[in-house]
Structure formats: structure tokens, C-alpha cells
Amino acid sequence: MSQPAAKNDPLNLALKQLDHLCRIVMSSRLRADGIEISYPAAAALCFLEETPGLSGAQLARWAMVTPQTMNQILTGLERDGLLVREADPDHGRILRAFLTARGLAENRRCETVAEQLVEDMQNGMSRADRSEFLRLIHRCRDNMQQYAKLEKAAGEEELVLPNKKVVRKKAAAKKVTPK
Structure with missing residues (x-):
């Protein structure tokens, strides 16, 4: 039978700490590799390659940021030529985001960093x-x-x-x- 977590080390706190540390290390490694992109922006690129045409609201939920923050991220990615946004044909106010060739290439660079981070996190397992x-x-x-x-x-x-x-x-x- 498994043992419950110690009261001074609750699971939810450990998960939050792990997430926080992953964000810190990922951001640092992205910068070290000359990738000037935030952790949520890298997540947006990843999600858009996986599921092209997502809206800003959908991306915000998936990246766990506010819709306003995601709109700022998407505006920056669009300005940098990493994605384009197009009006939804059925709901004109909704903008759908799609990666450009540059965005796909930048996502590949981010994924390489992310894969190494996961490998390092699981070291010894x-x-x-x-x-x-x-x-x-x-x-x-x-x-x-x-x-x-x-x-x-x-x-x-x-x-x-x-x-x-x-x-x-x-x-x-x-x-x-x-x-």
C-alpha cells in the first residue's frame, strides 16, 4: 500500500514548484540558445504546430495565461513574422493563428530545448x-x-x-x- 505524502511536502506544492522550476530553466536555456521568446510564447508555438488555427482564447487556456496576456504574446509573434492571424470565416471577431515557416523553424528550436529539459528533469529515472x-x-x-x-x-x-x-x-x- 502506498504511503501518503508528508504534511510538510504536499503533492500540490511539489507540482507547483516543479512547474515553476521548469519555467525558470526553460526560459534561461532559451535565452542561452539565442531564442528570444517567453515560456508561454514557446507553448503557443508548440500548440499552434500541433493544432493550427487556434484562437487566442484557446491558446490562453492551454498556456495557462490570461486572454489579454496571450493577445500580447500573439501580437509580438505576429510582429516577428512567426505567425499570421486570420478572421474566422464563421465568427469574424475571432482571430485564428497559424505558424509561418519562420514560426515552424523557431518552434523546432524551442522543442529541442524542451526535450533536453524533460530529459534532465527525469535524470536518474x-x-x-x-x-x-x-x-x-x-x-x-x-x-x-x-x-x-x-x-x-x-x-x-x-x-x-x-x-x-x-x-x-x-x-x-x-x-x-x-x-
């Missing part, structure tokens, strides 16, 4: 450990996604993960337990 760690992190994420869906306030946006279809519905804000 066996292949089985790495697989199990990822499986457990995904289970935790999926569990919390279910709680977020059940507990969200009426009218709030859901966190939509890349390539996951989400049914939007209004729900009253109350504490519930998934079945």
Missing part, C-alpha cells in the same frame, strides 16, 4: 519510472479535470486540453464527487 510517472501525472490531471467540470460555476469556461473535445454546459457551483 528508469524507462519504467518515466512511464509510470507520466501515467500517474495524467491520472491526477484527468481526476482534477473531472472535478473542474463538476464544480465549475455557471457560465465559466472549462480548461480544454489540446486535442480533447469538451462538451460545454452550465452547472451550478457546488462541491460534488465524481462517481
Whole structure:
């Protein structure tokens, strides 16, 4: 039977610290490689290569920044020639973002840095450990996604993960337990 985490080292704090440290190291390594791009901007490039035509609001949710921050990021990436934005044919106010050839090349550079960061983060872990760690992190994420869906306030946006279809519905804000 597994042991619970010590009270002085809660899992949620450890995850937040890991995320924070990954952002610091990634940003530092990007700069060291001459890549003048922020961590959320690198995430936007990655998401846009994976799923072209995302809106700023979708990218903001995926990169976990505000829509205003993502709009600033996209404006900078567009100014630098890394992406273009086009009006959505069905909803003219929505701008869809697409990487340019330069944006694709810059994303490749960012991905190389990110791959090394992940390798360094998992240093000392066996292949089985790495697989199990990822499986457990995904289970935790999926569990919390279910709680977020059940507990969200009426009218709030859901966190939509890349390539996951989400049914939007209004729900009253109350504490519930998934079945």
C-alpha cells in the first residue's frame, strides 16, 4: 500500500514548484540558445504546430495565461513574422493563428530545448519510472479535470486540453464527487 505524502511536502506544492522550476530553466536555456521568446510564447508555438488555427482564447487556456496576456504574446509573434492571424470565416471577431515557416523553424528550436529539459528533469529515472510517472501525472490531471467540470460555476469556461473535445454546459457551483 502506498504511503501518503508528508504534511510538510504536499503533492500540490511539489507540482507547483516543479512547474515553476521548469519555467525558470526553460526560459534561461532559451535565452542561452539565442531564442528570444517567453515560456508561454514557446507553448503557443508548440500548440499552434500541433493544432493550427487556434484562437487566442484557446491558446490562453492551454498556456495557462490570461486572454489579454496571450493577445500580447500573439501580437509580438505576429510582429516577428512567426505567425499570421486570420478572421474566422464563421465568427469574424475571432482571430485564428497559424505558424509561418519562420514560426515552424523557431518552434523546432524551442522543442529541442524542451526535450533536453524533460530529459534532465527525469535524470536518474528508469524507462519504467518515466512511464509510470507520466501515467500517474495524467491520472491526477484527468481526476482534477473531472472535478473542474463538476464544480465549475455557471457560465465559466472549462480548461480544454489540446486535442480533447469538451462538451460545454452550465452547472451550478457546488462541491460534488465524481462517481
